Amino acid sequence: MPMYRINFSEFFTSAFSVDCIIFGFSDSKIKALLIKRAMEPFNHFWAVPGDLVYPKEDLPEAAERILYELTGLKGIQMHQSQSFGNPERHPQGRVITVAYFALIKIDDFKIEASSWAEDIKWMAIDEIPALAFDHNHIIKSTYEMLKIKLANEPVVFDMLPKRFTLNQLQQLYEYASATEMDKANFRKKIKNIPLKAHNEKQQNVKHRPAKLFSFDSKKYISLSKDLNYRFKL
Amino acid sequence: MPMYRINFSEFFTSAFSVDCIIFGFSDSKIKALLIKRAMEPFNHFWAVPGDLVYPKEDLPEAAERILYELTGLKGIQMHQSQSFGNPERHPQGRVITVAYFALIKIDDFKIEASSWAEDIKWMAIDEIPALAFDHNHIIKSTYEMLKIKLANEPVVFDMLPKRFTLNQLQQLYEYASATEMDKANFRKKIKNIPLKAHNEKQQNVKHRPAKLFSFDSKKYISLSKDLNYRFKL
DNA sequence: GCAAAAGTGTTTGGATTACACCCATGC
């Protein structure tokens, strides 16, 4: 006689949410997009944007929805980070949260506070104040995951303008890896990464303008078919 | 006037579970411990051991409990994998699951089916049949995470006997990285990893017995304090 | 002695590092 182990309605009393850490790059720094909450709990606290998951919604869908509601951006690749389920983490009940992160080009959209936030701001990852809930912890461990991704998958280019200089790429690399590197050596290091050089230069700089590059995703895909090739930054 | 966004009891209608993928190593293969379910849903299907999380229980606690109930092992480090929340994944309601994994020494315990399983078995990672729920998917993505951990943190030693031969270490490495490697070169590759050599040899082999080694975790900890040192397998 | 695996040394080519130097632009 088969038995159902789950027959206690007491188990179906929890909620879950998705929190989205949105990373961007400007002023040589990696930043996260934070909102100032305009609701309880943690009213007026800075926080990672997040929302409860709808009953019929899958997790990646929820993450995309939150990103869209916040930035108007669609079609951005989302990456799952970790889940956090401390029973005390939410004052209103048992809510576990799944953290997702997105990498976006800061210039691609205009930030504006939505109805459920009274302010919104990019904050450099090393200048983040005390946040609502366990959000400091969530950001910290998600940033660790970001760094691993950046080193092993071609996602840096999601944070850079479509056309970027090699120096921008180097600055992003140096910030994420917390190192400094010789310019010539950096260029040798990335020579396995397929970049398209354009006949176009940086504008409005008071020194020799740098050449602009873009990531050659077509070439990357064909390279990836070779099992000996592995992206490494 | 502060408003609570969460005031709909309809949100607190989901449950969550923790699934534990327990990895071990024997016969030169990485294996996972699976149970044959003795309950609905998916009665008589092979599955990853898992359970609902108790209302007052944190996620890592739940993972440790499940490991203990299944193997009797305590004090094993658990690692969080990914979460899975497809609304259709559980036939009895909305259940999202957080996958955890543990690496254990297969010889350290005797497996025996518990009350909620009719059978239990180690299965090589590339010989796993169709499982209950979305468990094939869960195992696959957790195995990918395992491979990354193995390469970057000294967790291989959790899967090997306390004293092991260099060839065992190499076989585990080769299985996980799906490569073959020259013996001499492998030994050069691992010379940064702190190992203690013992005056003890393999027994009952019909060839020259190999020396036994153990991981020198004391030395590893002091090495880790040097920011230039990074474990790499 | 033979089979089988343990264990070590040498050579070579490619990648990483340190460092030096030249180039283009604005003011």
Added chain:
DNA sequence: GCATGGGTGTAATCCAAACACTTTTGC
């Protein structure tokens, strides 16, 4: 011309791959 960063070449060094060879055990 000079300040500022863009861009490149060279030599020394380290590291990984290929391969050959010696050693120790059981039978």
